[in-house]
Amino acid sequence: MSDNPKPVNFIRQAIDDDIKTGRHQEIVTRFPPEPNGYLHIGHCKAIWLNFGIKDDYRGRCTLRFDDTNPLKESQQFASMIEEDIRWLGYEWTSLAHASDYFDQFYDYAVHLINNALAYVDSQSGDKIRQQRGTLTKPGVNSPYRDRSIEDNLSLFEKMRNGDFEDGEHVLRAKIDMHASNMNLRDPVLYRIRHHTHQRTGDKWCIYPMYDFAHGQGDAIEGVTHSLCTLEFEDHRALYDWFIEHLPVPSRPRQIEFSRLNLNYTVMSKRLLTQLVDLGQVAGWDDPRMPTISGLRRRGYTPESLKNFIASVGITRKPNVIEMGLLEKCIRDDLDLKAPRAMAVLRPLKVVIENYPESENELIDVPNHPQNPEHGRRQLTFSREVFIERSDYEDNPPKGYFRLAPDREVRLRHAYVIRCREVIRDKHGEPIEIRCAYDPETAGGKTRDGRKVKGIIHWVSARHAVSAEVRLYDRLFSVADPLADRKRDYLEALNPDSLACLQGCKLETSLDRADPRIRYQFERIGYFFQDATSRPDALVFNRIVSLRDTWMRKSQHSSN
RNA sequence: UGGGGCGUGGCCAAGUGGUUUAAGGCACCGGAUUCUGAUUCCGGCAUUCGGAGGUUCGAAUCCUCCCGCCCCAGCCA
Numbered sequence: 001m002s003d004n005p006k007p008v009n010f011i012r013q014a015i016d017d018d019i020k021t022g023r024h025q026e027i028v029t030r031f032p033p034e035p036n037g038y039l040h041i042g043h044c045k046a047i048w049l050n051f052g053i054k055d056d057y058r059g060r061c062t063l064r065f066d067d068t069n070p071l072k073e074s075q076q077f078a079s080m081i082e083e084d085i086r087w088l089g090y091e092w093t094s095l096a097h098a099s100d101y102f103d104q105f106y107d108y109a110v111h112l113i114n115n116a117l118a119y120v121d122s123q124s125g126d127k128i129r130q131q132r133g134t135l136t137k138p139g140v141n142s143p144y145r146d147r148s149i150e151d152n153l154s155l156f157e158k159m160r161n162g163d164f165e166d167g168e169h170v171l172r173a174k175i176d177m178h179a180s181n182m183n184l185r186d187p188v189l190y191r192i193r194h195h196t197h198q199r200t201g202d203k204w205c206i207y208p209m210y211d212f213a214h215g216q217g218d219a220i221e222g223v224t225h226s227l228c229t230l231e232f233e234d235h236r237a238l239y240d241w242f243i244e245h246l247p248v249p250s251r252p253r254q255i256e257f258s259r260l261n262l263n264y265t266v267m268s269k270r271l272l273t274q275l276v277d278l279g280q281v282a283g284w285d286d287p288r289m290p291t292i293s294g295l296r297r298r299g300y301t302p303e304s305l306k307n308f309i310a311s312v313g314i315t316r317k318p319n320v321i322e323m324g325l326l327e328k329c330i331r332d333d334l335d336l337k338a339p340r341a342m343a344v345l346r347p348l349k350v351v352i353e354n355y356p357e358s359e360n361e362l363i364d365v366p367n368h369p370q371n372p373e374h375g376r377r378q379l380t381f382s383r384e385v386f387i388e389r390s391d392y393e394d395n396p397p398k399g400y401f402r403l404a405p406d407r408e409v410r411l412r413h414a415y416v417i418r419c420r421e422v423i424r425d426k427h428g429e430p431i432e433i434r435c436a437y438d439p440e441t442a443g444g445k446t447r448d449g450r451k452v453k454g455i456i457h458w459v460s461a462r463h464a465v466s467a468e469v470r471l472y473d474r475l476f477s478v479a480d481p482l483a484d485r486k487r488d489y490l491e492a493l494n495p496d497s498l499a500c501l502q503g504c505k506l507e508t509s510l511d512r513a514d515p516r517i518r519y520q521f522e523r524i525g526y527f528f529q530d531a532t533s534r535p536d537a538l539v540f541n542r543i544v545s546l547r548d549t550w551m552r553k554s555q556h557s558s559n
Numbered sequence: 560u561g562g563g564g565c566g567u568g569g570c571c572a573a574g575u576g577g578u579u580u581a582a583g584g585c586a587c588c589g590g591a592u593u594c595u596g597a598u599u600c601c602g603g604c605a606u607u608c609g610g611a612g613g614u615u616c617g618a619a620u621c622c623u624c625c626c627g628c629c630c631c632a633g634c635c636a
Contacts, residue, residue, distance in 0.1 A: 008573085034636050069635060125634055134632055136561050170634050180562040182632050191634035210636050234563055234631050258565085258629095269636090311584060313572055315565095318629055322570050325585050335598060342595095370598070401596080412594060444594045455594050522595045550596040 006056055009314035011255055015053065015225060027059035028224045031085070031092070032214070034066045035078035035198075037269040038284040039292045041305065041326075042260040044088065048309040049227055049257070051090040062221055063092035067099050068213045070197040078198075080284075084292040088302045094221075098213045099199045101220055105208045106160065108216060108246050109171055109189055113152045117245055118189060119145055120155040121172045128170070131177070132185050139177035139185045159192055162205045166192050171206075175241065183238045187211055215239040219248035226252045229259040230316065260312065261320045264474035265290045266481055266489065280493060281475075287530075287541050288475045288497050298472065299518055299528025299543035301337075304330040323474060327544045334518055334526045334543070339367040339374050342412065342457040343521040343540075344505040345469055347386035349461060350433045352417060355383040360463075365413045377509045381414050384461035386505045388523075391456040392433060394422070397554060401454040403433065409454040412522065416441040416452050457522050464505035467538035470530065471499040506538070513538065520546075 006012075018024045029050040033043065054061035063085065067073050085092070112118035121128060121144045133139035147155075159169055171190040179185055189212040194205045218226045226239075233256045243251055261267055266275075267290060275281050275289070284291050287298035295305065308329040312321055361381040368374035387403070396404040403409045408418045421434040440447035477494040484492075506513075513519070515529040525545035533539040 013575095032636095036636080066636065072635080121634095128634075129632075132632055134561085137632095138561085139632090167634065172634095182562080185632085188634050193634085207634095209634075214636085230564070231630055232636090237563090256564090263570085311571080313584095315572075317565060317572090319571065322585070325571075328585060331597090340595080369593085369595075399596090410594060414594095452594090454596085457595075520595085520597085523597070524595090546595075546597050548596075553596085 007052065007310055007313070009257075010316070011049070011225070011227060011257060011314055012053065014255060015057065018224070019057075024224045026224070027053060027057040028222050029053050029059065029061045029227060030064050030218065030221060030223050031061065032064045032066045032098075032217075032228075033081050034069070034072075035074060035081060036069075036072040037077060037273055039081055039084045040267055040269075040272065040290045041262065041292065041295065041308075042267045042290075043084075044292060044305050045260045045309050045312070045314075046227065046229070047085060047088060047090060048306055049314060051085075051092075053225070054093065059224075060093040060222075061090075062094045062096050062223075064096040064098065064217060064221070066210065066214065066217075067097050067197070067199060068208050068210060070193065070195045070207065073198055075198050080293065084296075087296060088292070088305065096217075096221065097199060098208075098217050099197060101213070101217055102200060102204055102208070104220065105213060105216060108242075108248075109156065109208075109212070110153070111246060112173065112189075113149060113156060113171075115245070116149060116174065118152070118171055118173050119147050120152050120159070120169050121145075121186075122155075122169050125167060128188075132182070133177070135182070141177050142172070142186065145174060145186070156190075159190065159206050160204070162194070164192055166194055168192060173212075173238075173241075175238075181234055181237050183211070183234050184241070187238060211235055211238050212242065215242050215252065215254070216246065216248055218252040218254075219243060219246075219250045222250050223252040224250075226254045228254060228256055230256045230318070231259075232256055256316065257314050258316055258318050260309075261318075262290060262323060262326065263320050263479040264323050264476050264481075264494075266476070271489065278490070280490065285531075287470070288472050290475075297531055298541050299526065300330055301333050301518070304333040307333065320480070330526070330544050331547070334520065336371070338518050338520040338526055340369070340522050341367075341510055341519045342379070342459055342507045343467075343469070343510070343524065343527075344386040344388050344457065344459050344464075345471075345501050345521075345524065346389040347459075347503070347505050348389045348392055348430065348433065350385050350387050350417070350435055350458070352383050352385070352435050352437045353420065354436045357383055359383070360460075363413050379413055380460045380463040380508055381411075382460045382462050385411065385458040386461055386464060387411075387433075387456055387458050392419075392430060394430070397557070399550075399553065399557075402456055403454070407454075408452050409456055410441070410452045411458045412455050414442070414458070415439065416446065457524075459505045459507050461505075463508045465508060465511045465538065467504050467506050467510070467540055469501045469504040469527070469540045469542065471501065471542045473497045473499075504540075510538070518543065 031050045050061050121142045131140045170188045172186045175184045177185050190206045193207050236254050239254050285293035285297045308326050363379040366376050391402040393404050403419050410416045415437040417435040417437045422430045423432040425431050475497050476492045478492045481489040481492040512535045518528045520526050526543040527540040530539040530541045
C-alpha cells in the first residue's frame with residue numbers, strides 16, 4: 001500500500017454519505033471496457049477511481065467486458081486489457097462479461113414486452129432515424145408502436161431464432177417520442193446481427209444495445225456506484241428507467257465524472273486506432289502513444305501513472321491536462337529509484353594528450369547521489385573519451401560553462417580538462433578535441449581551490465558499449481490537434497516525434513544491462529530498454545528528459 | 560431556436576454563507592546548496608472566484624438575468 005493520503009472527491013463524498021446514512025454497507029464498483037481496442041491513460045483514470053474505491057472501502061470491483069457488439073470486439077483486446085490493469089497493480093474481485101447475462105437480458109426484454117413497455121419495430125434504420133426528430137423537433141410514433149403483446153412476443157422470439165435478416169426488425173422501448181432527452185425517444189434495445197460472438201459463438205443473433213445491458217449488468221452484480229464519464233449523463237434517465245421497470249436484484253446509481261484529456265496527443269479510441277492502422281505509429285504500444293502499453297514500453301511506471309491521476313483529481317469539469325504534469329510525475333518517481341549511469345548520445349572524441357596511452361584507471365562512484373543504498377560501481381578512465389557533442393562550443397554563448405577553446409571543464413567523477421586544440425573535418429565541424437588534464441583534480445577538488453563550474457559526462461572510448469537510443473517527443477506539434485476543424489488532425493502530427501540514434505556510447509557497466517532497470521543517464525534523462533533490446537544489441541528508450549534550465553535560458557536569450 | 564452539464568490564476572484543483580481580506584500541485588520567475596545547469600531548499604506568483612444586478616451584518620458559496628464552453632438526433636460504447 002502507498003502512504004499517499006486518501007483522495008477526496010465528490011464521488012467519494014457521495015459514497016461516504018451513502019455509508020453514513022446506511023444506504024450501503026458494502027461498496028461495489030466495476031470497470032467496464034469494451035474489448036475493441038487498447039486501454040489509454042484516460043482509462044487509467046477510471047481504473048484508478050473504481051479500483052481505488054474498492055481498495056479503500058474494502059469493497060468489490062469487477063472487471064466487466066462490455067461485449068455487446070461482436071462486430072468490433074475480440075478476445076485479444078480483452079487479454080491486453082487484463083494485462084494492462086494487472087500491470088497497474090490492481091486486481092478485480094471478479095471477471096465478468098455483459099455476454100454472461102444475455103439470457104437474463106432476454107428475459108428482461110420479454111418482461112418489458114409483457115408490460116407493454118417494448119415493441120418490435122419493423123421499419124428500416126433510416127425510417128426510424130427520420131421519426132426520431134431532431135434536437136428541437138419532437139419525434140413521431142412508429143406505426144408498429146401499438147402492436148399487440150402477443151405479436152411482439154412472437155416476433156421477438158423469431159428475431160432470436162434467426163428467422164430474420166440483419167436490420168429487418170429491432171426491439172424498442174416504448175417511452176416517449178416527444179422526450180427532450182433523445183435517449184428516451186423509444187430507444188433500440190436489441191438489433192439483429194448474424195455474427196459470431198467471441199464468447200457466445202453463434203448462440204445469439206440478436207444483441208442488446210449498451211443501454212439495455214449496462215445498468216442491468218450493474219444491478220446483477222450488485223454494483224452500488226456505477227461510475228462513468230460525462231457523455232453518458234443523458235443516458236442516466238434511461239438507465240434509471242430500466243432499473244425501475246425491470247425486476248432487477250439491486251438498484252445501482254450512475255455517477256458521471258469528466259474524462260481525462262492530455263494536450264499534444266489524442267485520446268479517442270477511434271483516432272488511436274486510426275494512427276495504428278495508417279502506420280503513423282509502430283503499433284498500439286508505440287512509446288509515443290498515450291496507451292497504457294505504449295507508456296509501459298516507453299518506461300513509465302505504474303506508480304507514476306497513478307500519482308498523475310491522483311494529482312489531477314476527479315471532477316465534472318471538462319479539462320485538458322498539460323503533458324508537463326505527467327512528465328513531472330515520472331521524474332519524481334524515477335529520481336528516487338533510478339540508478340545513475342553515463343551515456344553519450346552524440347559522441348565527440350576527446351584525446352587527453354598528457355594522459356599515458358596505455359593506462360586505464362578505475363574510479364569508484366556511487367550509483368545514486370543521494371541514496372547510498374543503490375550501491376557503487378566502477379568507471380574506467382583512459383586517454384580517449386567521448387563527450388556529448390553539445391558540450392563543446394566554438395563560440396560559447398554568455399553563461400555557457402561547458403567546454404570551449406582554452407576553457408576548463410570537469411569530467412564527472414574524474415579530472416578537470418582544458419581544451420587545447422580542435423581538429424575539424426572539411427566542413428569545419430569539430431571531430432576531435434585535444435585536451436590536457438590536471439592530475440591534481442581527482443576527488444572533486446582542485447589543488448589551488450579554483451572553481452570549475454562546468455561538469456560534463458563522458459565515456460571511455462576504449463571501454464564504451466555501443467547502443468541505439470530512441471528519443472521521443474510529443475506526438476503532435478500543437479497542443480490541441482483537433483482544434484482546427486478544417487484541417488485533418490494528422491497534419492498536426494509532429495514529424496520529429498521519434499529520433500533513433502545509432503552508435504551511442506554507454507559506460508561499461510551497462511554492458512548486458514538488466515532490462516528491468518530504469519536508468520538515469522546523467523544530465524540527459526531517464527531511460528528504459530525497449531522491448532526489442534537484446535544483450536548484444538541494446539536499445540534504450542528515453543522515458544523523459546531531465547529538467548533543463550540551461551536550455552530554457554539559452555533559448556530565451558536567443559529568441 | 561430542445562434537453563442535460565460545466566465555468567475559481569497559464570494547466571489542474573480545494574472550497575458546501577463567517578476561523579479563507581481563496582488551500583495544494585504543475586508551470587513560471589528569483590535566490591541558496593550541489594562533481595548531474597538534475598535533485599533538494601527558500602522566496603515570489605488571484606484584493607478575487609465567467610459578467611451584471613440582488614439577498615445578507617457578512618457571498619466563490621443563496622437568488623435573478625446575461626455570456627461562454629461541452630455533450631445528445633448509431634440498429635456504437
